[in-house]
Amino acid sequence: MNQREPISLKKIHVTGVVQGVGFRPFVYQLAHEHSLAGWVCNTSAGVDIEVEGRSPALIQFLADLKAQAPPLAHVESITATDSPPDGYRQFEIRSSVTQEGEYQLISPDIATCQDCLRELLDPQDRRYRYPFTNCTNCGPRFTIIEDIPYDRPKTTMRDFTMCPDCQAEYDNPLDRRFHAQPNACPICGPHLSLLGEDGTAVGVEDVISAAVQLLTEGRILAIKGLGGFHLACDATNEEAVRRLRQRKRRPAKPMAVMMATMEKITTHCLVSREEEELLSSLQCPILLLPWKDDSTVCRLVAPGNRYLGVMLPYTPLHHVLLREMGRPLIMTSGNVSEEPIAIKNDEALTRLRGIADYFLVHNREIYARYDDSVWMVVEGRSQPLRRSRGYAPFPIRLSFKAQQILACGTELKNTFCATKDEYAFLSQHIGDMGNMETLEHFQASIELYKRLFRLEPEIVAYDMHPDYLATKYALGYGESVQLVPVQHHHAHIVSCMVDNGADGEVIGVALDGTGYGTDGAIWGGEFLVADYRSFRRVGHLQYVPLPGGEAAIHKPYRMAIGHLYSLLGEEGLSAALPFLGEMDELEVHIIKQQIDQEINAPLTSSCGRLFDAVSALLGFHGRATYEAQAVIRLEMIAADQDDGTSYPFSIVELDGIRAVQLADIWQGILDDLLGQVPAPAIALRLHNTMAQISLDMCRVAASETGLDRVALSGGCFQNRLLFTKTVATLREDGFEVLTHSRVPCNDGGVSLGQAIIANSTMQTVD
Ligand SMILES: [Zn+2]
Ligand SMILES: [Zn+2]
Ligand SMILES: [Zn+2]
Known part of the structure; x- marks a missing residue:
């Protein structure tokens, strides 16, 4: 030197x-x-x-x-x-x-690191098989923190006093556990217990071995994890899976499976390099993987699905359990139908009573509910379907400074989003707002974010749907804030723009289930020209009645009747009825009446409902027991061999807004059915048709505006086939296509769009 x-x-x-x-x-x-x-x-x-x-x-x-x-x-x-x-x-x-008013970013919870895993599996180590092993590079963070700065007394670890060995690690700047706030060992840290159905402790020497034994015998266990309880059972035991489905009242919704190692996963699923990276990332999400035919995971785990939701163990407890079990475990959220996951031991004992045979619990409190994140990789590009564990509360970085805004999100797959400085704090997955527990979770989480990030929102954004609980919550702020209503699909498109760091103006294609429109109709097949501030509706799928309103969402056959009867008349409906399975004549009569007299039959341009309707005609009879079930089936049955054909459609213009006419499409489908064209070919043609519609509408928008950039968003783009076809069709025609990669295309991303739109509309001009 x-x-x-x-x-x-x-x-x-x-x-x-x-x-x-x-x-x-x-x-x-x-x-x-x-x-x-x-x-x-x-x-x-x-x-x-x-x-x-x-x-x-x-x-x-x-x-x-x-x-x-x-x-x-x-x-x-x-x-x-x-x-x-x-x-x-x-x-x-x-x-x-501590500095008044200052805040900092908080790490999400992170999967067990390799160093900790090595210790966990080493019989000579003092943390051998210790289910709460962690270090500065891994373990719980967001789920245990109550306030900042992040120090042990402000976490749920405050109840545990470190033993001299742990304290020495904690104090040594050269130790990999220096200032690891959740640091613990078998002597001083949290521990497991096994409880019976009634909450009494089961006297066993080794809790994990006992749990493994029970799972092997086909029992259902409620297992307390990082951000809440899972319900677990042997994924290869059909009897156990069936029992879990019955008790959880979840007949068909796909459930996630945890497998011990990457090698195990590859015996059940096809895994690309990108997928392998994501599976073994620090976040360790559930990934939807192509499911091999010879997999021993029973089909009942995800009936009729080509994909299986799989994740690797992400806590020490999971690692030990899965290794000693030697078989994949179902790890589905610990709740009944759409309630939030249970996080407290007594809460689990009450709410999961009658579902779980035993409870594997521990005495480290969970402060924030935190569902598993779900991702998919389509053509080498990954996108989240549920952004939660491992990601929230890490913010989306904005290219500008935003005002302090709270955006309350939507009814299903709710998240909220708070902006401050150049950050958009998109919350973890909150869930479906239809019950008290979720609403409480929503409110408690908003309070937590306000505290952690020192937020004092001056502007509150909300969805225009008057019945959404999140909307009612927002309106409850009254005159203490500036309230900004945001149209649902405008928010979808802006969320995609922010996801891509794009500003200016874009053509927006929002293919979706339900979103309240500015005309009071239920939108969902929307072609917009949009920027952060406003949007113009270039066109939409033709309006059709939604007979029975929201009830039609659970009964796809109602949608089929709605489309057929209103578009092809009595004759078309009669020709199609035999394909709808066994129908109650009285119900058909009532549906027709609702349409004729326009009673409880709001109009919708929803793409999701169009797919529902076609799915009903192609063999999806009866009720849908989870959101988008009929649409998903349509994707799953679609033929692999594509002849590139699609159904004809026309576009009519009224007052500058185009409506894509659907009658010819329905006539085409009906002709195919009568001509005994197999359902997979019809399903594929419908996907092709939707991609073609998007292309034609984008061309219209482009010719009017000169724009050549298209943002794709809305829940229908969770459909890989529709997504892939639409992207390819638009790109071949020279469009630049923006798609999601950091926030979900479904309603889980809407709050981000709401926040940014509110920020732009309320911007003070200087
Ligand atoms: Zn570690
Ligand atoms: Zn210790
Ligand atoms: Zn939506």
Whole structure:
């Protein structure tokens, strides 16, 4: 080193996810490596550092600070200013400083790291088989934190006093558990217990072995995990799976499966390189994978589905259980139908009574409910279907500073979104708002976000649907805030734009189930020209009646009758009726009356309902027991061999708005059915037709505006076939196509769009 190089001091401020992730020990070691003196300290706003030394070492230190940051750290910004030297002699870690009103980003919960896994499986290690092993690089974070700064007394670990061994690790800057707030061991940390149906402890020597034994025998266990309870059973035991479905009152909805290792997964599913990366990422989400025919996971886990939702173990408890079990386990959310997952032991004992035979619980409290995240990879590109564990509350970074806004989201798959500075804090999955428990979860989570991120929303955005509970919640703010109603599909399209960091104007294709329109109709097949501030409806699928209103959503055959009768008349309906299975004549009569007299038959342009209707005609009879079940079936049965054919349609214009006429499509489907064209070919043709409709409408929008950029959003794009075909068709025609990759295309992403639209409309002009 050049000894004549003068000593100087740099004051450094780092923001991002830099607390609870081993950032200070990393800085400490880095300073030692470069022989620098000074200190590092956590503040409410991030991490402050002062380092003193010779210039080349300081420059290298700054470069390494960003490049070598620990795996869980997410450095947002590093600012450095020069100061006269202070004469520091050594480098030290100083204790945390609380600053009024300041906030920082919080790490999501992270799957068990390789170092901890090694200890967990090592019989010589003091944490061998200890189900709460964690370190600065892994373990619970968001689910145990009640306030900032992130320190043990502000987490649910406060009840556990560390033993001398754990304390020594915690205090040693060179230990990988330095300041790991949930640090614990079998001596001092949380522990498991096994309870019977009535909540009394089952006296066993080894709880995990006993649980494995019970699962092997085909019993159903409620297992307390990271962000809530799972219901678990042997996924290869058809009898057990059937019992779980009956008790959970969930006859058909696909359930997720956990498998011990990647090798195991590949024996049941096809796994691409991208999928393997995502499965074994720090977030460890559930991934929908092509399900092999010879898989021993019984088909009842996801009936009629080509894909199986699979995840790897992400807590030490899961690792030990799955390894000792030697078989895949169903790990489905611990709830009854659409209620939120249970998080407290007594809550689980009450709500899951009659479902679980035994309860595998522990005494580390869960503070925030946190469902598993669900992703899919389509043609090499991954996108979330449910953004929760491992992702929230990490924000979506905006390219501008937003006002403090709370956007309340929608009714199904609810999330909310709060913006502040250049961050959009999209909440974890909250769920379907139709019950008290979910509403409470929604409200409690909003309060938690307000506290953690020091939010005081001045603007509250909400969906235009007057009956949504989230809308009612928003209106409850009254005059204390500025209330901004946002149209559902405008929000979908803007969420896709923000997902892509795109601004300006786009053509928006929103293919969706239900969204309240500005004309009071139920929209869902929408072609818009939109920016952050406003939108214009270029066109939509033709309006058809939704006989019986919302009831039609659960009874796809009602939609089929609605389409056929209103578009093809009595004759068309009579020709089609035999394909709808056994029908109650009186019900058919009532449906027709509802349509004729326009009683309880609101109009809809929904793409989801069109697919429902066709699905009913192609063999989906009876009720749908979960959202989009009929639509999913249509995707699953569609033929693999594509002849590229589609059904004819026309577009008519009225007052500058186009309506895609559906009668010819229905006539085509009916002719195919009568001509005994197999259902898979018809299903495929419908997908092709929808892609063609999108292309034609985008061309119309392009010719009017000169735009060539299209954003795709809405729940129908969870359908891989529709997604792939639409993207390919538009790209072949020269359009730039924006799709989702960080937030869901379904209603889980809508709150993000609401927030950004509210921010733009309420922008004060300066
Ligand atoms: Zn670890
Ligand atoms: Zn200990
Ligand atoms: Zn929607």
